[in-house]
Amino acid sequence: MQTLDLAVMRTLLAAVETGSFAGAARKVGRSESAVSLQLKRLEEQIGEPVFLRAGKQMTLTGAGSRLVEYARRLLDLNDEALSAASESSTGGTVTLGVPHDVTETWLPAVIEGFRRSHPSATLKVVEGRSAILLSRLADDQIDLAIVFSAKRPENAVWSADLPMAWIGRDDYGLKKHQPLRLAAFDPPCFFRAAAIASLEHAGIDWSIGYVSNTLPDLWSAVKLDLGIAVRTPAAVPAGLAILDSEHGLPDLPPFRVSLCRSATELKRPITDRLRVILEECLALSVSAAT
Incomplete structure (x- = not known):
C-alpha cells in the first residue's frame, strides 16, 4: 500500500485555494516548478488526473475533488497530533x-x-x-x-476578493424624488464610504437614516425600514434580502x-x-x- 505525502497534500490544498501553481508556490514556499512536479507525481501515484486546465483556469476532476476532502482531514489530524505531542505548543x-x-x-x-x-x-x-x-x-x-x-x-x-451587497427589507423599493436612506456605522467605515461613493457616482441622492455602533443594532434599523445597509453578503439576517439593480441601486465594487x-x-x-x-x-x- 502506497503512502500519501502530507507535504504534497498541503501543496494540493494551496493550489485549490489560490487557483494557480504560482499562488500555491508562494503559499508553501516552493518554486512553481517544484509544485508542478509534486502534483504530477501525485497524479501518477493515484493513477488519475487531479486538475483539468483550460488556459490559466484550473478545475478539479472528480478524483481531485475527492482527494481534496481527504487532504484536509489528513492535515487537520496531522496538525492536531503535532500539537498534542508538544506541551509547549x-x-x-x-x-x-x-x-x-x-x-x-x-x-x-x-x-x-x-x-x-x-x-x-x-x-x-x-x-x-x-x-x-x-x-x-x-x-x-x-x-x-x-x-x-x-x-x-x-x-x-x-x-x-469578496463582493459587497446592498441589504434591505424584502419589500424595499427606491422611492422617486426622495433621497435614499442609508443605515450605517459612524465613520471611518469602509462599507459606508463605498455606499456613498457608489450612490454619488450614479447620481442618486442619499441621506443617513440611521447610525449604529453594533451590527445587531444596524440590522434592527434596516428591518424597521430606517435605511438600507452595505455589508458582506456572507450572512444576511432573516427578513432581509440582498438588493440589486432591479431595486434601482448601483453596482458596488468588490473588496x-x-x-x-x-x-x-x-x-x-x-x-x-x-x-x-x-x-x-x-x-x-x-x-x-x-
Whole structure:
C-alpha cells in the first residue's frame, strides 16, 4: 500500500485555494516548478488526473475533488497530533481581531477547530472595525486579524476578493424624488464610504437614516425600514434580502478580505495553527459567497 505525502497534500490544498501553481508556490514556499512536479507525481501515484486546465483556469476532476476532502482531514489530524505531542505548543494565549460581520458567520467554526487542536490554549477575540484592528496589530495588541479593505494590506498572509451587497427589507423599493436612506456605522467605515461613493457616482441622492455602533443594532434599523445597509453578503439576517439593480441601486465594487499578522509576533505553534484554520475557513466562505 502506497503512502500519501502530507507535504504534497498541503501543496494540493494551496493550489485549490489560490487557483494557480504560482499562488500555491508562494503559499508553501516552493518554486512553481517544484509544485508542478509534486502534483504530477501525485497524479501518477493515484493513477488519475487531479486538475483539468483550460488556459490559466484550473478545475478539479472528480478524483481531485475527492482527494481534496481527504487532504484536509489528513492535515487537520496531522496538525492536531503535532500539537498534542508538544506541551509547549498547546498552552498560551493567542489574540484574534475580527470585524463585526465575522463574529456570527465565520468565527464559530474557527473557534471550534482551534479548541479541538489546542484544548489547553486560550483564544481571545477582539471585535472591532478593520482600521482599528490594523492599528492594534501595529501596536502588538493582537496577534492575527481578519480585516476588510479596498487593497491588500502589506502585512496580509492571505487575501481574496469578496463582493459587497446592498441589504434591505424584502419589500424595499427606491422611492422617486426622495433621497435614499442609508443605515450605517459612524465613520471611518469602509462599507459606508463605498455606499456613498457608489450612490454619488450614479447620481442618486442619499441621506443617513440611521447610525449604529453594533451590527445587531444596524440590522434592527434596516428591518424597521430606517435605511438600507452595505455589508458582506456572507450572512444576511432573516427578513432581509440582498438588493440589486432591479431595486434601482448601483453596482458596488468588490473588496478585500485579508488575514493579517503582527510583524513582531513570535512564530508560535498556536498562532500558526490558528492561521491555518482561519485560511481554510476564509477560503471556503469566500468560495460560497462568490
